[in-house]
Amino acid sequence: MKNLTRLAVLGVASALALTACGSSDSDDSASGDKVIKLWLAGETDTPEALTKWLEKEYEADNEGTDLKIEHIDWGQLVPRLQTALSDENQTPDVFEVGNTQSPTFTSVGAFTDLTDKVGELGDDIGPESFVEAGAYDGKQFAVPYYWGSRYVFYSKKAFADAGIALPTTLDAFNTAVVELKKKSGDKNYSGFWVPGQDWRNGISWIFANGGDIAVQEGDSWVGKLSSAESVKGLEAWKNLSDNASAAPKDGLDAEAWVPFNNGEAAAFMAPGWARWSVPEEMAADLGGFALPGNDGAAAPVFAGGSNIGISAKSKNQDEAFALLQLIYSDEYQSLLAENGLGPANPEFTAKMGEDEFAKSAVDAASNSKLTPTSPNWTEVETSQVMEEFFGKIAGGADIAKTAADYDAKLAEILNK
Amino acid sequence: MAQAMTDTEAPPGVPATAPPPVRNRRRRPAPYLLLVPALATLLLGLGYPLVRQVAMSFQEFGLAQQFGTADPGWIGFDNYVEILSDPTTWAVIARSVVFCFAAASLTLVIGMGVALLMRSISTVARLILQVSMLAAWATPLIASLTVWNWLFDTRYGVVNWLLVKIGFEGMEGYSWLANPWTFFLVAGVIVVWMSVPFVAFSLYAALTQVPEETLEAAQLDGASRTQRFRHIIVPTIRPVLSIVMLLQIVWDLRVFAQIKYLQGAGGTVSETNLLGTYLYQLGIAQSEYGVASAVAMVMLLLTLGLTFGYVRSLLREERAS
Numbered sequence: 015m016k017n018l019t020r021l022a023v024l025g026v027a028s029a030l031a032l033t034a035c036g037s038s039d040s041d042d043s044a045s046g047d048k049v050i051k052l053w054l055a056g057e058t059d060t061p062e063a064l065t066k067w068l069e070k071e072y073e074a075d076n077e078g079t080d081l082k083i084e085h086i087d088w089g090q091l092v093p094r095l096q097t098a099l100s101d102e103n104q105t106p107d108v109f110e111v112g113n114t115q116s117p118t119f120t121s122v123g124a125f126t127d128l129t130d131k132v133g134e135l136g137d138d139i140g141p142e143s144f145v146e147a148g149a150y151d152g153k154q155f156a157v158p159y160y161w162g163s164r165y166v167f168y169s170k171k172a173f174a175d176a177g178i179a180l181p182t183t184l185d186a187f188n189t190a191v192v193e194l195k196k197k198s199g200d201k202n203y204s205g206f207w208v209p210g211q212d213w214r215n216g217i218s219w220i221f222a223n224g225g226d227i228a229v230q231e232g233d234s235w236v237g238k239l240s241s242a243e244s245v246k247g248l249e250a251w252k253n254l255s256d257n258a259s260a261a262p263k264d265g266l267d268a269e270a271w272v273p274f275n276n277g278e279a280a281a282f283m284a285p286g287w288a289r290w291s292v293p294e295e296m297a298a299d300l301g302g303f304a305l306p307g308n309d310g311a312a313a314p315v316f317a318g319g320s321n322i323g324i325s326a327k328s329k330n331q332d333e334a335f336a337l338l339q340l341i342y343s344d345e346y347q348s349l350l351a352e353n354g355l356g357p358a359n360p361e362f363t364a365k366m367g368e369d370e371f372a373k374s375a376v377d378a379a380s381n382s383k384l385t386p387t388s389p390n391w392t393e394v395e396t397s398q399v400m401e402e403f404f405g406k407i408a409g410g411a412d413i414a415k416t417a418a419d420y421d422a423k424l425a426e427i428l429n430k
Numbered sequence: 431m432a433q434a435m436t437d438t439e440a441p442p443g444v445p446a447t448a449p450p451p452v453r454n455r456r457r458r459p460a461p462y463l464l465l466v467p468a469l470a471t472l473l474l475g476l477g478y479p480l481v482r483q484v485a486m487s488f489q490e491f492g493l494a495q496q497f498g499t500a501d502p503g504w505i506g507f508d509n510y511v512e513i514l515s516d517p518t519t520w521a522v523i524a525r526s527v528v529f530c531f532a533a534a535s536l537t538l539v540i541g542m543g544v545a546l547l548m549r550s551i552s553t554v555a556r557l558i559l560q561v562s563m564l565a566a567w568a569t570p571l572i573a574s575l576t577v578w579n580w581l582f583d584t585r586y587g588v589v590n591w592l593l594v595k596i597g598f599e600g601m602e603g604y605s606w607l608a609n610p611w612t613f614f615l616v617a618g619v620i621v622v623w624m625s626v627p628f629v630a631f632s633l634y635a636a637l638t639q640v641p642e643e644t645l646e647a648a649q650l651d652g653a654s655r656t657q658r659f660r661h662i663i664v665p666t667i668r669p670v671l672s673i674v675m676l677l678q679i680v681w682d683l684r685v686f687a688q689i690k691y692l693q694g695a696g697g698t699v700s701e702t703n704l705l706g707t708y709l710y711q712l713g714i715a716q717s718e719y720g721v722a723s724a725v726a727m728v729m730l731l732l733t734l735g736l737t738f739g740y741v742r743s744l745l746r747e748e749r750a751s
Contacts, residue, residue, distance in 0.1 A: 089694070093714045100496050118717075123499040202585070202603075210608070211696065262584035264608035264696030326497075396715030398699045405698060409608055 047080035050333050053095075053106040055320060057085050059287075060110075060160075061353050064346070072340055079333060088112070092392060099124045102327040107334040109325060114385045114395065116147045116156045116321045121389035125155035126324040126331060132157065135342040139358045141317065143384045148321045150389075159341070161319035161356035162285040163378035164215060165304045166206075167271070167292070172280035184222050184308045188250055191258040194280045204279035205258040208251070209265025210408030213400040214316050215283045216251050221314035221383055222307045223247035227400075228386045228424050235388055235428035237421025239403065240414060248413050255408045263408045266401070285318045286354050286375045302370050304377035317382035319356065388428040399423055487723035496719065509724035518700075519708075519725070523732065526683060526705040529614060530736075533621045533685075534678035540622065541629025541674070548634050560631075567627035575691045578620050582606045584696075607696035614702070620688050625681065629674050636670035637663070669747050676740040683733055686710065705729045 050072070054060045065083045072081040084106070086094055092115060098104045099119070111119060119125060125148075132139070132154050139145065141161050148156030166187075173180065173190075176197045181187035194205030208216070217227065225244030228237045238244055255263070260278070271291045273279040282288075283305065292300050307313035322341065324334040340346060347357040351365035354372075356379060366372040385391050394400060403420040407413055486502075487509055494500040513519045544563070548556050566574075582589050584605045593601035606612045640663050648658050664671070686706030693699050693707065703711065709729065713722030 096493065096496065096714070096717060100498065118493070122493045122497045124497055210605075260585070260603070262603070262605045262608075262696065264605040264698075265584070266696065393716045397711055398693070402698050402700060405608060405696075409605075 047078055048330065048333065049080045049082055050076075050108075050330055050337060051106040052081060052083045052337060053086050053109040054083060055086055055091050055110045055112065056088050059320075060085075060355075064349050064353065067346070067349060068337075068340065071345075072337060075340065076333060076336060081337070091115070092118070092396060095119065095124070099325050099327060102329055105325040105327045107325060107328040107330050108322065108337050110159050110320045110322045111156065113144050113147050113158075113161075113317065113319050113321055115392050116323075117150065117387055117389045118392040119323075120148060120150035120155040123326055126326045126328070126334075127153050127155060128157065128323065129154045131335065135338065136359050138360055139342075140360055141319075141356075141379065141382070143317060143382065144319060144321055144358075147384055147387055148323065156321035156323035157338070157342075158358040159320040159322035160350050160358065161317060161379060161382075162287060162354075163304075163317060163356070163375050163382050164218070164283055164285050164315045165302055165374040165378040166281055166283050167274065167288060168281035168301050168303070169274070169299050170301045171299050176280075180303060182306050183310065184219075184250075184306055184313055187306060188254060188258075191254060191281060195258050195260075198280075202260050202278060204260045204273060205281065206254055207261050207270055207273050207279040207282040208255045208259035208408075209261040209267060209270070210255060210263035211265060211398075211401040211405040212267040212270075213404040214267050214318075216404050217400075218283075218305055218313050218315050219251040219254075220244045220247035221316075222305075223250070228388075228421075228428055230386070230388075235386060235425055237424040239424070240417035240421050245413055245417060248407055248417065252407055252413065264405055286371065289354070289371055302374040304374045307381070312377045312381045314381045314383045315378050317379065317384050386428060390428050390430050393427050393430075394424065397427075399427070483723045483726055486720050487727050489720050491718075491720035491723070493717040496717065502720075505720075509721050510728075513721060513724050513728065519728075522703050522705060522708045523728075525703070527732075527736070529618070529685070529704060530679060530682040533618050533625075533682045534675065536618070537622050537625040537629055537678055537682075538671075538675055541626050542633055544626065544630040545633035545637055548630070549637055563627035563630060566623065571624075571687050572691070574624070575620065575688060578616070579692070579695050582616050605696065607692055608698065610698060610701045613692060613697045617685075617688055617692055617702075620692075621682060621685055624688075625678060629678065632670055632674050633667065636667035640666045669744065672740050672744050672747070676737055676744070679736055679740070680733060683736065684729070705732075 052068070054065070069081050069083060073079060091111065095109065095111065098106065099109075135157060139158060141158060144158035144161060145154070148154060148158070172194060176194050178190045178193060181190045191206035195203055196205075198205070220226065220239070220243075223243045223246045225241055225247050226238040228235045228239075230236075239248075255261075261273070267284070269291075270282040270284045271288050274282050275291075275293060275296065289300070289302070304312040305315060322338070324331065324338065328334050342359065344359075344362070347359045347362040348365050351357045351362045352367075354366060354375070356366070356375065357363060363376060366375060385394075399420065403416065406416050488504055488506060489495075489502040490505050490508075491502045495502045544559070548559060551559070581587055584590065584603055587606075589606075590601050590604055593604075604612075606616050644662055645658055648662055653661070684706050685704060689697075689702065689704050689707045690710065693702055699707075699711070705725070709722055709725050712718045712725060
């Protein structure tokens with residue numbers, strides 16, 4: 015019998031040893047504090063100074079709590095949320111989600127309904143398109159966290175050397191960047207960096223020509239990539255891809271500043287925070303302007319940024335709302351703005367600064383657009399449908415035919 | 431198992447005193463108890479998800495069901511009908527099977543070559559070869575994928591640079607991942623590179639079991655190098671060969687990380703999906719858990735079907751010995 019016990023112990027021990035590999039590492043909060051979990055997207059999108067401030071202030075305001083902030087990589091965000099949000103023991107209490115990803119989660123009840131409480135966060139929160147993306151069925155589930163807009167970064171010297179004035183219309187811009195490449199005489203040089211699969215910037219050429227991705231007609235979504243306006247925009251963009259850029263036809267929008275920093279591109283388009291990826295010694299040469307439209311105003315750009323909300327399964331609803339209030343506090347909104355992230359409270363937009371970058375950001379945001387607000391849009395993004403489409407156009411596929419094919423693909427996904 | 435337990439014959443070559451009497455062995459609970467943790471972990475870790483997966487493949491199960499806002503309804507074979515009537519699924523299956531056999535065969539041929547090489551080179555050279563293969567084998571997946579991706583980079587990659595240097599001017603700025611054919615070429619190179627060390631080591635170990643005397647005798651009888659390889663070496667190491675091929679087929683059929691990574695680095699997703707990434711796209715990206723479960727079941731059946739022959743021949747060999 016003694017032998018048997020020993021064997022049983024051995025059995026249990028080895029089973030435990032097998033499972034031990036999967037156990038998670040423990041946290042510093044051994045004192046039995048209530049843990050509030052906040053999931054933020056991207057490793058550095060919310061700068062460390064801001065998360066430090068949040069942790070310190072929140073724990074000071076709320077005795078006996080421990081705010082744990084986790085940074086989730088953008089690529090992992092949706093899958094992680096899909097599994098964690100449905101389990102009350104795993105769910106973050108408050109979480110950030112990309113603005114275009116919010117409809118996926120609002121439509122299935124993953125967020126706590128904030129309709130009655132939005133007033134407590136501020137009177138005039140925005141941008142409006144973000145608030146809409148966070149609403150579903152007349153209820154408000156998620157609120158804007160920060161916004162950013164895409165604008166053009168350029169080398170002042172490159173434009174001056176080529177004797178090209180800053181363009182004020184889209185047509186002038188298109189001509190200018192082709193000219194820049196031609197004058198350089200170097201086939202590896204880009205007047206404007208246009209990676210083939212970079213649809214988030216390329217979409218501006220569609221928008222500026224009056225085209226769209228997809229629109230809702232009655233109860234169903236209809237793809238608009240093959241509309242005459244969209245095709246016109248795509249042709250202009252394809253011309254840039256061929257004649258202004260040396261970027262790979264299968265290139266993505268990530269790290270668009272690399273060729274610029276290497277002196278191999280005169281201009282690139284990226285969200286405002288790209289500015290901090292250009293090295294200090296090049297800062298004097300770096301300029302920015304909002305992509306101009308053909309009507310003289312800024313061209314519509316794809317609005318970047320995030321929404322934030324409370325998980326419906328969170329066991330700490332009150333504490334979670336307190337955290338949301340702290341995020342909407344004047345101090346935190348100022349901190350966001352000072353770090354170049356567009357604040358949800360427009361009173362603090364001015365804090366983004368007075369320089370040309372802040373001005374470009376605000377200009378570009380004045381005419382920003384979101385992707386179709388279908389709950390299925392996330393699927394378009396995770397399946398990389400738009401990357402494929404732009405990549406094929408850049409690669410030389412027939413524009414009208416390819417656009418019609420992808421309109422069909424979009425309709426199939428969005429109308430599921 | 432039962433057969434092994436009642437088998438009273440001592441294995442050849444083992445002294446008769448070594449195995450304890452059968453009567454005694456049967457009463458001892460230790461072997462069974464030692465199996466318990468492994469079985470329990472297997473049941474918990476694999477059994478439950480498998481049962482859940484089978485059930486889900488017959489259900490309508492999406493994000494709404496996951497969050498409990500809608501009940502999963504039983505829909506019979508609808509998920510299966512949906513995927514099997516979709517030409518995309520068949521394209522993915524065909525692509526996966528071709529890729530799997532191409533990669534597995536190439537791995538085996540190269541692995542065999544390296545194993546034979548290791549037998550005939552000096553100790554120092556062999557050690558260098560073994561250490562470098564171990565390093566390749568031990569490199570973390572994402573780290574090595576990053577390096578491979580850089581090698582094949584359109585603008586800065588050393589592969590394009592080298593090809594231009596040796597005269598292929600057209601390869602300047604070539605996007606390897608944009609075209610599905612070159613995409614799979616790159617993916618194949620990476621997959622094979624990662625699998626060769628394991629195959630080479632296994633086969634090298636097997637080769638040490640080939641009796642030198644037999645080879646020498648055959649040589650004296652005038653058997654050529656090829657004849658010796660075909661008629662002595664291959665039959666001797668056949669069990670190892672089959673098991674390595676079996677493992678390679680299973681691994682290469684469910685290849686995921688390499689494809690997923692390369693798709694993220696510029697590949698055209700819809701034209702480069704293999705079963706693993708297709709499954710991920712349906713299940714994780716589109717939250718169609720029901721449909722994805724059905725694809726997973728098809729993948730399971732496919733794996734069983736493809737490996738059936740190997741498993742049967744393995745069992746036959748075991749029984750024969």
